[in-house]
Amino acid sequence: MEQLWPGVPMESALRNLRVTLHAARHALEPEPAPRTPSSYVAAEGEMLFLTVGRVRVDVDEAEESASVALASGDADALGAALASLGRELLPEDRCADWARERRRRVEALCEELVRRLAERLLADGRTKDAVGVLREALDRSPADERLHLLLVRTWCAMGRPRQAIRQYHASREALAEELGVRPGAELEALHRTALAALDARTVAPRARTTPDLAHLDALVLISAGTPWD
Structure with a gap:
């Protein structure tokens, strides 16, 4: 009664x-x-409760499925559990x-499911699926470092340093914006790794051991004022 009608006299x-x-x-x-007493809402002294065995609570079932999925590590089970818990509880x-x-508690469990599912998909070589799971999760929690x-590490492993950066x-x-902090040491280290990989990829095609004589001749003719044919 205090929860439902705070400040209201006890009799009311x-x-x-x-x-x-x-x-x-x-x-x-x-x-x-x-x-006839209710088959669903029971009273015992000052206690009110839902009758066990007659009532199903969806979040209880979803949490139980999540625990089983986390224990098994199966990608399909993890995905199904995440879908069950993905909706906001009591909006x-x-x-x-x-x-x-x-x-x-549900939000923390969802975060754990996302990480474990992404790791499982990456281990199975399903990188695109893993990226999709992580991006969708970041849409909901953009400040989850x-x-x-995990997504930066995935881009690096896929050989895509630009996306990692x-x-x-x-x-x-x-x-x-949300927390007033900078990325941690591990994320900074991955950023440096991605920058190094991008630099190596950019510099390598520029290395040339033999001059292009045809281009050199054309430059000499232009610099001497020779008209174009």
């Missing part, structure tokens, strides 16, 4: 509770027999204190 809160319970029971069982009660801790780190700068911007 108790009356509100009785009306609410009556409405809830009729919503769950539209045509109950007279004086209509986003600011309610009583839902905050459970929401944090661990996701940025772009991702580093995206992480730097998001971390500065």
